[in-house]
Amino acid sequence: MAIFKRKIVELASTDASENAIANKETEGLSQRQIVYKRFVGHRAAMISVFVLVFLTLFVYSALDFKLGPWKIHGWWKYRIEDIPELRTKDCPGGNVGCPTLSLRPKFLGGAGFGLGEHPFGQDDIGRDYFALVMKGAQRSIMVMFVVGIVGGVLGTVVGAISGFFRGTIDAVLMRFTDFIITIPSIIIGSVIGFHFGNLGATFLAFYLGLFSWTGLSRLVRGEFLKLRELEFVDAARVAGASNRRIIFKHILPNAVGVIIVSVTLLMSGAILLETALSYIGFGVVAPDVSLGLLISQYQDSFTSRPYLFWYPGFFIISIALSVNFIGDGLRDAFDPRQRRKLSLKNRRMRQVQTKTTNGGE
Amino acid sequence: MRRLGILLVILFGSSFILYNLAAISGDPLEGLRTSSEPSAKQQIVTLTRELHLNVPPPARYFLWLRGILGLFVGHIDFGNARNGQSVSELVQHAIPVTIRLVTAATIVAIILGITVGIVTALRQYSRFDYAMTFVSFLLYSLPVFWVAVLLKQYLAIRFNTFLQNPSVPVGWIIVFSCLSGIFWAGVVSGNRKRVLQIFIVVAIANAGLLEILSLLKWFAHPGLGPIFLFLAAVGTAFGVTQVSVGIRNRPALKAALAMAALALVSYYPSQYLFKHSQKLSTLLLMVLFTILLGALVGRLFAKIDRGPVVRTSIITGFVISLLMLLDKLMQTWAPYMATDAINGRPVPTIGQANSLLDQSDFWMSTLDTLMHLVLPTIALTLISFAGYVRFTRGTLLDVLNADYIRTARAKGLTERTVVMRHAFRNTLIPLTTIIVVDFAGIIGGAIITESVFGWVGMGTLFRQAISSFDLNLLMAVFFITASLSVVANLIADLLYSALDPRIRVGAGK
Numbered sequence: 001m002a003i004f005k006r007k008i009v010e011l012a013s014t015d016a017s018e019n020a021i022a023n024k025e026t027e028g029l030s031q032r033q034i035v036y037k038r039f040v041g042h043r044a045a046m047i048s049v050f051v052l053v054f055l056t057l058f059v060y061s062a063l064d065f066k067l068g069p070w071k072i073h074g075w076w077k078y079r080i081e082d083i084p085e086l087r088t089k090d091c092p093g094g095n096v097g098c099p100t101l102s103l104r105p106k107f108l109g110g111a112g113f114g115l116g117e118h119p120f121g122q123d124d125i126g127r128d129y130f131a132l133v134m135k136g137a138q139r140s141i142m143v144m145f146v147v148g149i150v151g152g153v154l155g156t157v158v159g160a161i162s163g164f165f166r167g168t169i170d171a172v173l174m175r176f177t178d179f180i181i182t183i184p185s186i187i188i189g190s191v192i193g194f195h196f197g198n199l200g201a202t203f204l205a206f207y208l209g210l211f212s213w214t215g216l217s218r219l220v221r222g223e224f225l226k227l228r229e230l231e232f233v234d235a236a237r238v239a240g241a242s243n244r245r246i247i248f249k250h251i252l253p254n255a256v257g258v259i260i261v262s263v264t265l266l267m268s269g270a271i272l273l274e275t276a277l278s279y280i281g282f283g284v285v286a287p288d289v290s291l292g293l294l295i296s297q298y299q300d301s302f303t304s305r306p307y308l309f310w311y312p313g314f315f316i317i318s319i320a321l322s323v324n325f326i327g328d329g330l331r332d333a334f335d336p337r338q339r340r341k342l343s344l345k346n347r348r349m350r351q352v353q354t355k356t357t358n359g360g361e
Numbered sequence: 362m363r364r365l366g367i368l369l370v371i372l373f374g375s376s377f378i379l380y381n382l383a384a385i386s387g388d389p390l391e392g393l394r395t396s397s398e399p400s401a402k403q404q405i406v407t408l409t410r411e412l413h414l415n416v417p418p419p420a421r422y423f424l425w426l427r428g429i430l431g432l433f434v435g436h437i438d439f440g441n442a443r444n445g446q447s448v449s450e451l452v453q454h455a456i457p458v459t460i461r462l463v464t465a466a467t468i469v470a471i472i473l474g475i476t477v478g479i480v481t482a483l484r485q486y487s488r489f490d491y492a493m494t495f496v497s498f499l500l501y502s503l504p505v506f507w508v509a510v511l512l513k514q515y516l517a518i519r520f521n522t523f524l525q526n527p528s529v530p531v532g533w534i535i536v537f538s539c540l541s542g543i544f545w546a547g548v549v550s551g552n553r554k555r556v557l558q559i560f561i562v563v564a565i566a567n568a569g570l571l572e573i574l575s576l577l578k579w580f581a582h583p584g585l586g587p588i589f590l591f592l593a594a595v596g597t598a599f600g601v602t603q604v605s606v607g608i609r610n611r612p613a614l615k616a617a618l619a620m621a622a623l624a625l626v627s628y629y630p631s632q633y634l635f636k637h638s639q640k641l642s643t644l645l646l647m648v649l650f651t652i653l654l655g656a657l658v659g660r661l662f663a664k665i666d667r668g669p670v671v672r673t674s675i676i677t678g679f680v681i682s683l684l685m686l687l688d689k690l691m692q693t694w695a696p697y698m699a700t701d702a703i704n705g706r707p708v709p710t711i712g713q714a715n716s717l718l719d720q721s722d723f724w725m726s727t728l729d730t731l732m733h734l735v736l737p738t739i740a741l742t743l744i745s746f747a748g749y750v751r752f753t754r755g756t757l758l759d760v761l762n763a764d765y766i767r768t769a770r771a772k773g774l775t776e777r778t779v780v781m782r783h784a785f786r787n788t789l790i791p792l793t794t795i796i797v798v799d800f801a802g803i804i805g806g807a808i809i810t811e812s813v814f815g816w817v818g819m820g821t822l823f824r825q826a827i828s829s830f831d832l833n834l835l836m837a838v839f840f841i842t843a844s845l846s847v848v849a850n851l852i853a854d855l856l857y858s859a860l861d862p863r864i865r866v867g868a869g870k
Contacts, residue, residue, distance in 0.1 A: 044495075175367065175370075175371060178367075178368075178371050178850075179371050179374055179375045179378075180375070181846070181850075182371060182372060182375045182843040182846055182847055183375055183378075183379060183839070183843065187379075187808075187823070187838070187839055187842065188379070190808075190823070190824075190827055191379070191382060191383055191827065191835070268501075268502065272502070272504055275504050275506075276504060276505070276506065276809050279504070279506045279809065279812075280808065280809060280812050280824060281824075281828075282824075282827060292504070292506070295504075295506065295507060295510075296506070299506075299510045302510055302514055303514070309507075309510060313504070313507040316502075316504055316507070317499070317502050317503060317504075317507075320501075320502035321498060321499060321502040323502075324498050324501055324502055325498060328494075328498070
């Protein structure tokens, strides 16, 4: 009996909270506003947005940046081409080029907060490791966005066309998708990376994008197949809207959640793929810099100079992690089922209610 | 059948594209052309003849395809590698290595991932859920090569050093105990007082256990012995019964406990068996025998519903036999540590087997293989674990919101029945298909793991093929991974329709 009672209370309280949210939604918020509000309410995702924006600005402004005919000077004093003298002073264990970054305040016996000459240390020939890591992080962020854009656009176009028109076009496009899926991304990436690696990282990113749209296109297709059967599409058609208008004005805005979420996942996957390819030597190659390449160059010196290993890894993880969290926040924001989500406070209240009614259980 | 045909066409098409892409992207003779060696010209001629380099790539593809089509008459020919070795032979050696590498990791990741996924779904929006969400996202963002280096340093090298003098320092005991206390307190629901109780109990138990193990130098001479084995078996019996049919099902509990008792009785005979039979087949027979025994015991104890009881005792028997194997392996530990090849540093950082070790002793070489698997397995598990947690959690939450779950609860079924019988089984449907597809994909993903840990498997072949423009080798690796993924997709579709009667394969679209 007690269990039964509890369930009733639970149902009642869920209804109440759902009503509360539903009431809020009748306040006259558009779909976009609801999504925006939910996303802003997702704490981890908001933090991640700030982290990602900050990292991107930080990393790109550190080194010289060419924007068409203009050249913007970076705020960091070294370039990756500079070869300053190896620092030998104050380094433990007879190492050279140790990091000068100090986070321990003076009153705890440290050197105070400061970057110093070479915050992340120097590599074997004395190049400033901070500059190298910045360059590598730029590469990763660039690859991430290029793959996201190329893969996202291709996947959306293919998925939309095959989902909307169905029939033969659908069959052909989906077989073509299957076709690309059979080629594991790491294999195609290595073949491309190794043989065209000298064409530069942008080219590599572009190619990776060309082979990474398959999952997205299947999702978009599914979404289009579902949406095109709905009444509002029929209504639009009756009103005389062209196919183009139906796709862009009626279906695409409704499928945008699925697209955005899987593009973020695609992007975080792209970072890991690029660094992994560079790590095994098939991605970004030697004169250029990549975080994966840096790690593979200095993994053997982990015992003596661990900082050469930690910093590139730290940047990979923070970029990938923040993108993943943003994706999670977006998923929650776009997912209509998430309306059931209760805040911690509500949940507590519910627990208290349950406790008081079935105390004897 | 029609699907199979389409898949074959797809495979044909994608291999054609990749072949040509790889062929035009590099010249295998480039190194020789610029070489100043006197024999270079000769080599160019031989290589050109052997690899048919004078035939343009699209046509050469069909020469390659002819060898592959031998698949249907039982003799597949991948052609020769650059150095004249048969690619089929190379692949035959490489495949078992890679499979060994990924199988363990996949199984561990699936079991752990599903378990944690279920717990987080049941405790949605709890602190434990948030913590596990964060951890799984973190793991999801980790590059495997980076983790591997860390594991090598901290797990292998430090742990080996620790084993030189295996006493756990007090600080570590406190840290470990608090961590496990927090973990279990998070898993168990309840009010603050109960959580605190659980935390204290678990932490103290953990600290005590570690201290005792440390004092007894257990880490140098591990083993369970008959008594601990029996205790563990009883624990298994209770655990399996609870999860499988619920502790209230007395016949099942009795059957499971009987299996535990049988384990105690058969401890010494099995030790004798372990000592004198050094073959994998005997072991498999033993496990099979335990399963049969479980079935028999289950039948004896069952009253009304035979199925669940038999199932419980079979699972219990299986787990217990694994425990006994573990015990035997632990006993092998001390002699293994003492051998010259190991020299007291048992966790290897690189390679797939210790070549210096005497391979005649079955237990010794098994332990050696397992020790070499430890680090790669952990690395791969950490990476793929996150995906399973997220997926299980998401699917289970969807299912738990379904109306039939509400109905099941309204009927007054126990929470265990609702979760395990109604919800989890339905979660398994999409999960199975994901697992099957993942398993095919992980072979491609093993390329990096292999390179970090110095295993010679498919990944190594692949890297070798790319850096030396070895087209036949590259295509062999591609062909195997691609066919695996195609077959896996097919199996996934078939499984999906087998598990979910609402979906029919080949139904009119």
